[in-house]
Amino acid sequence: MSRLVVVSNRVAPIKEGKAVAGGLAVGVFDALRDSGGVWFGWNGEVTSQPKLVCETVGSITYATIGLNKRDYDQYYRGFSNATLWPIFHYRIDLARYNRDEYEGYRRVNRMLAEQLKPLLQPDDVLWIHDYHLIPFAEECRQLGIRNRIGFFLHIPFPAPEILTAIPPHNELLKTFCSYDLIGFQTEVDRQAFEDYIAREVRGLIGADNAMTAYGHDFRAKHYPIGVMPDEIRKTAESYRGRRNMIGRRESGEPCETIISVDRLDYSKGLVERFGAYEELLDRFPEHRRQVQFLQIAPTSRSDVKTYQHIRQQLETQAGHINGRYADLDWMPLHYLNKSHERKILMGLFRAARIGLVTPLRDGMNLVAKEYVAAQNPDDPGVLVLSRFAGAARELSSAVIVNPYDRVGMAEALDRALRMPLEERKDRYESMMRVIRQNDLAGWRDNFLRDLRGPASRPVLLRQTPARAV
Known part of the structure; x- marks a missing residue:
């Protein structure tokens, strides 16, 4: 050949x-x-x-x-x-x-x-x-x-x-x-x-x-x-490191986790996403102290003014949300501007109750597929996915949202946090069939x-x- x-x-x-x-x-x-x-x-x-x-x-x-x-x-x-x-x-x-x-x-x-x-x-x-x-x-x-x-x-x-x-x-x-x-x-x-x-x-x-x-x-x-679902699953299963920190407050009490992983870019809908999370805590106060949001957003193109501006926006929003809602043993939003090893990310995906992938426009977005592939089939999390990501054309069993609708996203997060196990499993299995059919190979x-x-x-x-x- x-x-x-x-x-x-x-x-x-x-x-x-x-x-x-x-x-x-x-x-x-x-x-x-x-x-x-x-x-x-x-x-x-x-x-x-x-x-x-x-x-x-x-x-x-x-x-x-x-x-x-x-x-x-x-x-x-x-x-x-x-x-x-x-x-x-x-x-x-x-x-x-x-x-x-x-x-x-x-x-x-x-x-x-x-x-x-x-x-x-x-x-x-x-x-x-x-x-x-x-x-x-x-x-x-x-x-x-x-x-x-x-x-x-x-x-x-x-x-x-x-x-x-x-x-x-x-x-x-x-x-x-x-x-x-x-x-x-x-x-x-x-x-x-x-x-x-x-x-x-x-x-x-x-x-x-x-x-x-x-x-x-x-x-x-x-x-x-696509992705390599079997490799992702094995990596997620085998990682034991820091993922035990996910799903717990400082006191050790249970706390569901919403996770997002994106390159720092205005197309990813990060500003809108932070706003939707604040809306969730405001409209559905029962989730306060019961949920935490982990946003990993490695900096890219740091010498471009547009990217400098969005970083400033997000840092301001993160400080505002934590200042408004945080308590001594609970930090509602963890915002990290650094890359992490792939095995760590897959472990974090598996431990998170919700994968939040809400770009304003994206070609495909493999994070959506990686999050689903990393899940525990017996207790899978929920993918909340923007309709403007290419992946939404395939992963129609995700909870599909419009990233320009702040209230709608907050309602989708509330729905995902309350979703019963059988529905979560049905959605997961449907998405995994597509991911396996359209894999990287x-x-x-x-x-x-x-x-x-x-x-x-x-x-x-x-x-x-x-x-x-």
Whole structure:
């Protein structure tokens, strides 16, 4: 079988059992660990003289390179995270566009393609990940690389009306079409992409997810990323460390736990979540001293002002809630700005009565699936899940909430805290069937099978005249 070459924005050698931030890192690491291969991308360093370094750890070869300060500012802090991230998460109000940053974004994609080219073998299959690298395939094609190249978008894909807020949207989407296969988390995301191709350009929409646009034939499908449920269950069962602190007050008396684990980001709905928890304590005073909320939110992109602001907001909210409700032997809210090892998180998930996952918009959100997989089948907790997480398309037996409805979330938490065992077990079993069916191996194998499959020119189903640009 041909080699697998994975390309992502951030690459760092990962040791098993250590903290891993984000679904992309978890998914790619587990996929490459099973199959072996090459993982190529930025090493996270900003340096005046970037150099390509290769390191083999187990079955994975990490090929990484640094960025200079200009490239970091324009490609990463600029167009990727100040333009694409907010717009793809439906936050036009937080987005900015700078032409120099867009040019830097294109320049870094070109540089990365040039660095990768000498490492490639003729039959390698390339799997490119996420919004930082949308133009990567076009840069590869211009360098003469003819390998099969697939792309997977881990974040949501916005509706055309949102996407067109990006001034060079036509040019950007043209580069998208140089891939052989484009993968999305949900059918809603794939449909939004198809709508853009149909409405904004003279694209051909064919059968079997085939499309033609800008002179390229390609396919676009949805592949919901999953987890490894058996591994999660074993890790959660075996961990004994600090989880005995969960579910107890300082006095040792029982206390149910609500847990949330997120990267510190405005798309995760953290501010709204803290407000909903305060609403729970206010509207349902019987839960005071009977419940505690543990929010783990490792800091990310700390040099971006928007993220500095949300951290200040959360620290203020946490202080307000604890100042208002705490007692000598009860702290209602534990807010931690640090990463924890995976085995600790799985143990905490298993011990928590409620998993609270309420992003304002998310591609999938693997925390939701990890929380369910970590549960004790004989006494499972309850997943409270935002309707705007991709996982809600699969985990319909969770308690689904609208994260913009503070009172509604508080009522959902009250319901989850009161939920009888039989209902909890029924919901858990229903979600576990889906998680097992759409696990990480299936996500990987389905995508790579389709990527390695034969290309086909679409038979026209519909074509929409292009809008004026």
